[in-house]
Amino acid sequence: xxxxxxxxxxxxxxxxxxxxxxxxxxxxxxxxxxxxxxxxxxxxxxxxxxxxxxxxxxxxxxxxxxxxxxxxxxxxxxxxxxxxxxxxxxxxxxxxxxxxxxxxxxxxxxxxxxxxxxxxxxxxxxxxxxxxxxxxxxxxxxxxxxxxxxxxxxxxxxxxxxxxxxxxxxxxxxxxxxxxxxxxxxxxxxxxxxxxxxxxxxxxxxxxxxxxxxxxxxxxxxxxxxxxxxxxxxxxxxxxxxxxxxxxxxxxxxxxxxxxxxxxxxxxxxxxxxxxxxxxxxxxxxxxxxxxxxxxxxxxxxxxxxxxxxxxxxxxxxxxxxxxxxxxxxxxxxxxxxxxxxxxxxxxxxxx
Amino acid sequence: xxxxxxxxxxxxxxxxxxxxxxxxxxxxxxxxxxxxxxxxxxxxxxxxxxxxxxxxxxxxxxxxxxxxxxxxxxxxxxxxxxxxxxxxxxxxxxxxxxxxxxxxxxxxxxxxxxxxxxxxxxxxxxxxxxxxxxxxxxxxxxxxxxxxxxxxxxxxxxxxxxxxxxxxxxxxxxxxxxxxxxxxxxxxxxxxxxxxxxxxxxxxxxxxxxxxxxxxxxxxxxxxxxxxxxxxxxxxxxxxxxxxxxxxxxxxxxxxxxxxxxxxxxxxxxxxxxxxxxxxxxxxxxxxxxxxxxxxxxxxxxxxxxxxxxxxxxxxxxxxxxxxxxxxxxxxxxxxxxxxxxxxxxxxxxxx
Numbered sequence: 001x002x003x004x005x006x007x008x009x010x011x012x013x014x015x016x017x018x019x020x021x022x023x024x025x026x027x028x029x030x031x032x033x034x035x036x037x038x039x040x041x042x043x044x045x046x047x048x049x050x051x052x053x054x055x056x057x058x059x060x061x062x063x064x065x066x067x068x069x070x071x072x073x074x075x076x077x078x079x080x081x082x083x084x085x086x087x088x089x090x091x092x093x094x095x096x097x098x099x100x101x102x103x104x105x106x107x108x109x110x111x112x113x114x115x116x117x118x119x120x121x122x123x124x125x126x127x128x129x130x131x132x133x134x135x136x137x138x139x140x141x142x143x144x145x146x147x148x149x150x151x152x153x154x155x156x157x158x159x160x161x162x163x164x165x166x167x168x169x170x171x172x173x174x175x176x177x178x179x180x181x182x183x184x185x186x187x188x189x190x191x192x193x194x195x196x197x198x199x200x201x202x203x204x205x206x207x208x209x210x211x212x213x214x215x216x217x218x219x220x221x222x223x224x225x226x227x228x229x230x231x232x233x234x235x236x237x238x239x240x241x242x243x244x245x246x247x248x249x250x251x252x253x254x255x256x257x258x259x260x261x262x263x264x265x266x267x268x269x270x271x272x273x274x275x276x277x278x279x280x281x282x283x284x285x286x287x288x289x290x291x292x293x294x295x296x297x298x299x300x301x302x303x304x305x306x307x308x309x310x311x312x313x314x315x316x317x318x319x320x321x322x323x324x325x326x327x328x329x330x331x332x333x334x335x336x337x338x339x340x341x342x343x344x345x346x347x348x349x350x351x352x
Numbered sequence: 353x354x355x356x357x358x359x360x361x362x363x364x365x366x367x368x369x370x371x372x373x374x375x376x377x378x379x380x381x382x383x384x385x386x387x388x389x390x391x392x393x394x395x396x397x398x399x400x401x402x403x404x405x406x407x408x409x410x411x412x413x414x415x416x417x418x419x420x421x422x423x424x425x426x427x428x429x430x431x432x433x434x435x436x437x438x439x440x441x442x443x444x445x446x447x448x449x450x451x452x453x454x455x456x457x458x459x460x461x462x463x464x465x466x467x468x469x470x471x472x473x474x475x476x477x478x479x480x481x482x483x484x485x486x487x488x489x490x491x492x493x494x495x496x497x498x499x500x501x502x503x504x505x506x507x508x509x510x511x512x513x514x515x516x517x518x519x520x521x522x523x524x525x526x527x528x529x530x531x532x533x534x535x536x537x538x539x540x541x542x543x544x545x546x547x548x549x550x551x552x553x554x555x556x557x558x559x560x561x562x563x564x565x566x567x568x569x570x571x572x573x574x575x576x577x578x579x580x581x582x583x584x585x586x587x588x589x590x591x592x593x594x595x596x597x598x599x600x601x602x603x604x605x606x607x608x609x610x611x612x613x614x615x616x617x618x619x620x621x622x623x624x625x626x627x628x629x630x631x632x633x634x635x636x637x638x639x640x641x642x643x644x645x646x647x648x649x650x651x652x653x654x655x656x657x658x659x660x661x662x663x664x665x666x667x668x669x670x671x672x673x674x675x676x677x678x679x680x681x682x683x684x685x686x687x688x689x690x691x692x693x694x695x696x697x698x699x700x701x702x703x704x
């Protein structure tokens with residue numbers, strides 16, 4: 001604390017990311033990274049970009065990458081915004097759309113960065129409770145609001161909303177931005193990107209950190225009609241005109257151009273998720289139905305915190321949230337390789 | 353414009369970066385990039401990082417890079433903050449320190465992103481005029497303020513303040529943060545980094561975009577006592593916990609480890625700047641004394657705007673600011689290679 005700080009900075013409650021331990025040989029199932037490396041074409045594109053004019057500023061508009069994303073999602077380039085990870089895209093969206101008189105609605109159990117952004121940008125949050133099965137009911141969001149944001153599938157529950165439910169909300173909620181945060185959509189859901197041409201208040205945010213195996217590169221993007229993208233660009237160009245470096249632009253573009261690699265990777269995760277889910281059920285866990293690259297599981301008799309600590313002693317890291325209380329007995333376990341699943345299951349067996 | 357935007361977004365006046373033309377074969381002297389590529393060791397470090405765990409999140413604290421910078425400037429790691437370009441570092445600093453009741457002081461002719469940040473973060477600006485020689489007089493900043501920021505050397509004038517003048521200001525101005533923006537310091541000035549242990553309200557910001565030939569990588573940093581760095585970290589962790597990707601962390605670290613390459617590059621620029629300055633004077637220009645990798649020059653008889661347009665027709669791009677009026681007859685010309693200087697001088701000769 002310091003009297004030199006802006007007064008509001010004292011009140012910030014920063015986000016706490018999942019641990020990135022520096023020890024080698026861990027079974028790291030705590031931050032939902034993809035276990036496969038990125039496509040070799042991504043590595044080749046980055047290597048090429050590293051030897052090509054790194055002394056010059058990058059394209060501030062990331063034109064080539066945005067065109068690639070536009071083509072992929074059948075939108076126009078003016079309907080695509082890119083940022084330094086989807087966290088930066090979300091932060092800009094909070095500033096661009098959610099500083100309103102009415103509160104921003106989001107699930108009480110959700111991405112824990114949302115309340116942090118509210119603190120940073122003086123957005124009034126109004127948390128909407130999940131139901132008793134830890135599911136989002138979008139009818140609960142049909143109330144006065146200055147914006148709505150939710151992940152689909154939700155994190156950390158992994159539960160998916162069908163596109164029809166989102167479309168119903170969009171038909172009723174037309175006067176504020178509805179932001180669908182699709183960090184995990186590629187592992188089992190249908191993207192709301194196809195609804196963008198129809199709904200002027202829909203913004204879809206995705207990341208390359210999960211299904212594209214590029215958490216280490218920091219690229220995320222938003223899809224929405226041009227008048228929404230324009231607001232994000234205004235904020236970006238008032239913050240940092242060049243958020244994506246040359247390597248990130250080149251690598252991200254190459255990732256979206258290698259569809260075959262992407263399909264292999266996500267299919268492997270979906271298959272492994274089913275195996276992990278079954279095995280956890282057999283070990284006495286309740287496992288929420290997941291459309292993500294993680295499962296959210298609660299053991300019938302053993303406390304989650306003790307299990308997380310016990311696994312940790314064996315070099316296996318999963319994520320346990322002490323708060324809020326209604327999820328305090330759950331573990332969020334990333335779907336890794338078969339070998340990682342085997343190690344996790346063996347670790348759990350020794351504890352149970 | 354859209355009624356879905358946050359009201360304040362309508363009022364933003366975003367920064368306009370220097371043009372990044374996509375045509376090849378231009379003599380590009382408009383955005384103060386270094387004409388040399390980065391050190392081969394930087395490229396090697398990036399290539400290595402690209403093949404090493406890009407599917408995993410980067411270290412959110414950029415520990416290795418910050419330690420390298422701390423060692424270089426003889427500070428502790430807790431006195432170093434890194435960001436996605438110095439623009440991001442500056443943006444966070446505006447939010448962390450300058451949201452105060454009293455106005456932020458900065459030169460009326462200076463980095464044009466400062467008033468943009470003021471708009472983004474509702475900081476009240478108070479611009480302090482340069483003197484008749486376009487120089488900063490730090491005595492003019494001895495007045496009530498909620499913070500002081502200036503580049504040293506100043507941009508776009510290139511003029512340097514000696515460290516003694518900055519220290520005098522720090523002795524008198526103790527109740528608000530003094531931010532010295534040293535984007536160009538390596539081309540002829542003495543960094544205020546050595547004053548950090550002595551002055552608790554001093555923050556020094558630098559970039560790797562200029563003297564380290566890494567504009568395309570987007571890395572900047574701040575040096576200051578820990579209580580200031582803590583505020584920046586609070587803002588960062590409320591915005592984007594992982595602002596620097598794995599490649600940027602690795603490349604930036606390697607750049608600071610190759611001191612010999614750095615010295616060769618900056619020495620070449622300083623030498624070329626002297627040649628360019630002399631030649632411009634011989635062509636009838638007034639050239640401000642520059643400690644940066646650019647010169648700021650006004651021709652005695654020819655209008656700057658016409659010269660800029662005439663050069664452009666020959667494929668030579670320099671920067672001309674139409675506003676404010678007192679610099680409207682100046683050109684800001686990046687110091688490039690000898691060949692680029694030759695092309696520029698030939699181009700000017702044909703116009704004069």
